[in-house]
Amino acid sequence: MWDRIGTKGETVLKYQSTRNSRIGVSASQAIAQGICGDGGLFVPEEFPQVTEEELKSMVSMDYRARASFILERYLSDFTAQEVAQCAAGAYDDAKFSGTSPAPVVTVSSGVSFLELWHGPTCAFKDMALQILPRLLTHSLKKINEGKEALILVATSGDTGKAALEGFRDVAGTRILVFYPQDGVSAMQERQMRSQEGSNVFVVAVQGNFDDAQTGVKKIFGDEEIRRKIAESGMMFSSANSINWGRLLPQIVYYFSAWCDLAASGAVKPGEKIDFCVPTGNFGDILAGYYAKKMGLPVRKLICASNANNVLTEFLTTGVYDRNRKFYATISPSMDILVSSNLERLLYDITGRDGDRVRGWMEQLARTGRYQVDAETLRKIRALFSAGFCDDAETKEEIRRVYEEEHYLCDPHTAVAARVCREFRAKDEEAVNTVVVSTASPYKFAPDVLGAVSPNADWGTDVFRAVKMLSELTKTEVPESIAALQKKPLRFSDVCSKDGMSGAVLRAAGRA
Numbered sequence: 001m002w003d004r005i006g007t008k009g010e011t012v013l014k015y016q017s018t019r020n021s022r023i024g025v026s027a028s029q030a031i032a033q034g035i036c037g038d039g040g041l042f043v044p045e046e047f048p049q050v051t052e053e054e055l056k057s058m059v060s061m062d063y064r065a066r067a068s069f070i071l072e073r074y075l076s077d078f079t080a081q082e083v084a085q086c087a088a089g090a091y092d093d094a095k096f097s098g099t100s101p102a103p104v105v106t107v108s109s110g111v112s113f114l115e116l117w118h119g120p121t122c123a124f125k126d127m128a129l130q131i132l133p134r135l136l137t138h139s140l141k142k143i144n145e146g147k148e149a150l151i152l153v154a155t156s157g158d159t160g161k162a163a164l165e166g167f168r169d170v171a172g173t174r175i176l177v178f179y180p181q182d183g184v185s186a187m188q189e190r191q192m193r194s195q196e197g198s199n200v201f202v203v204a205v206q207g208n209f210d211d212a213q214t215g216v217k218k219i220f221g222d223e224e225i226r227r228k229i230a231e232s233g234m235m236f237s238s239a240n241s242i243n244w245g246r247l248l249p250q251i252v253y254y255f256s257a258w259c260d261l262a263a264s265g266a267v268k269p270g271e272k273i274d275f276c277v278p279t280g281n282f283g284d285i286l287a288g289y290y291a292k293k294m295g296l297p298v299r300k301l302i303c304a305s306n307a308n309n310v311l312t313e314f315l316t317t318g319v320y321d322r323n324r325k326f327y328a329t330i331s332p333s334m335d336i337l338v339s340s341n342l343e344r345l346l347y348d349i350t351g352r353d354g355d356r357v358r359g360w361m362e363q364l365a366r367t368g369r370y371q372v373d374a375e376t377l378r379k380i381r382a383l384f385s386a387g388f389c390d391d392a393e394t395k396e397e398i399r400r401v402y403e404e405e406h407y408l409c410d411p412h413t414a415v416a417a418r419v420c421r422e423f424r425a426k427d428e429e430a431v432n433t434v435v436v437s438t439a440s441p442y443k444f445a446p447d448v449l450g451a452v453s454p455n456a457d458w459g460t461d462v463f464r465a466v467k468m469l470s471e472l473t474k475t476e477v478p479e480s481i482a483a484l485q486k487k488p489l490r491f492s493d494v495c496s497k498d499g500m501s502g503a504v505l506r507a508a509g510r511a
């Protein structure tokens with residue numbers, strides 16, 4: 001079908017489309033291209049295995065070395081030195097505060113939090129978006145003749161800032177982020193409008209997130225604009241969560257969490273653990289599934305949702321139905337009705353049946369609903385559990401975890417903490433569970449403060465809420481959030497939905 005032998009005689013791992021297993025492209029091609037031409041997502045043709053012996057050797061490595069160890073196996077057209085450079089630059093001590101980019105904090109016997117928010121924007125998106133620009137620039141060099149990449153992003157909040165921070169001043173790239181004018185939190189808007197860097201552009205769109213996302217997709221498909229930016233020596237690329245280069249770095253922290261528990265003696269060699277993951281687009285939890293496939297001792301993956309519980313229903317009944325009320329919750333990064341990365345799970349679970357997957361996805365696009373067969377559902381249920389909670393329960397959980405476990409968590413993490421607690425209460429042979437903690441509580445300070453101190457009054461001033469939260473809980477405000485209050489706002493451009501292509505041409509220097 002395709003040449004699997006590299007120039008030096010080694011076997012080269014190729015990437016397929018979830019809608020066509022006969023496609024075979026290199027890792028750099030998959031990362032540079034972002035999405036496959038047939039609408040499918042890129043997945044590796046097989047999952048490299050990590051033996052028990054190798055896992056044991058990872059326990060004594062630091063995060064950067066663990067990252068290189070995992071990434072090398074997938075990036076078959078990168079040299080070991082290139083991978084190590086990418087990992088070292090991304091997970092540098094200057095970028096991530098604390099002892100490790102992904103520390104594990106154990107709160108009560110059997111339950112720990114894997115904190116993924118010590119990066120520059122205080123959300124777990126940094127774990128992938130600090131390394132993606134490095135992977136992407138290497139990939140572009142390998143596949144094309146030195147074109148500059150223009151990265152377009154539509155964001156509902158966290159991704160935009162993390163992508164800006166990841167790509168700022170990265171040679172050979174420019175980044176343009178569109179956010180919905182009235183659809184992001186005050187803190188998120190401030191974070192984006194004050195962004196530093198000589199290659200960054202931020203524009204508010206008059207509309208909601210869907211308008212911004214639709215606009216970006218249209219521009220990607222517009223031949224005229226593509227031609228114009230090509231004349232300026234540029235090509236489009238994408239930093240959204242369907243890019244393999246964003247999923248791959250996330251596999252690392254699942255391994256890292258197990259290794260940290262092994263290092264502390266909490267788990268023995270080969271001992272299985274559960275992960276409970278606050279989920280939106282299914283990217284984070286899918287990386288956990290891939291870690292398990294590689295040989296990490298994982299028993300169950302518990303998928304936690306907020307009131308937008310489309311995934312809870314799917315993982316329990318096999319019916320995916322997006323025709324339902326959309327809730328704007330206090331865990332906004334999980335307010336999603338179409339979880340794109342689920343397609344990758346279905347491809348794998350069906351034994352790589354691209355035709356069946358395409359059928360379901362076409363049904364979803366046409367009717368908003370599909371139902372998987374009984375055998376597929378059985379396989380999914382053997383691996384995944386699912387639960388959800390609403391905003392009131394989320395706030396109650398923030399307060400309970402703070403009072404009983406003396407641990408302060410953000411609303412997304414609290415959703416997972418709650419679902420985890422309910423799961424463990426019913427589970428007869430509970431194993432060690434790692435709750436994936438995806439954002440700093442300070443990123444959502446008003447809601448967190450309101451939960452732990454119902455009578456607190458900060459008016460409408462988010463920075464006052466930040467200060468009060470810190471004084472009350474005696475926890476430290478992340479530096480980047482403290483600094484935000486004094487940062488000048490650099491960007492104030494607003495455009496209509498139809499004005500987005502004009503903004504792209506301006507960023508490309510064409511208008």
Ligand SMILES: *Cc1c(COP(=O)(O)O)cnc(C)c1O
Nearest residue numbers: 280281282283284333412438439
């Ligand atoms: C993006 C995000 C999530 C959801 O992650 P997915 O990969 O989309 O499932 C959860 N919590 C926070 C804070 C996020 O930013």
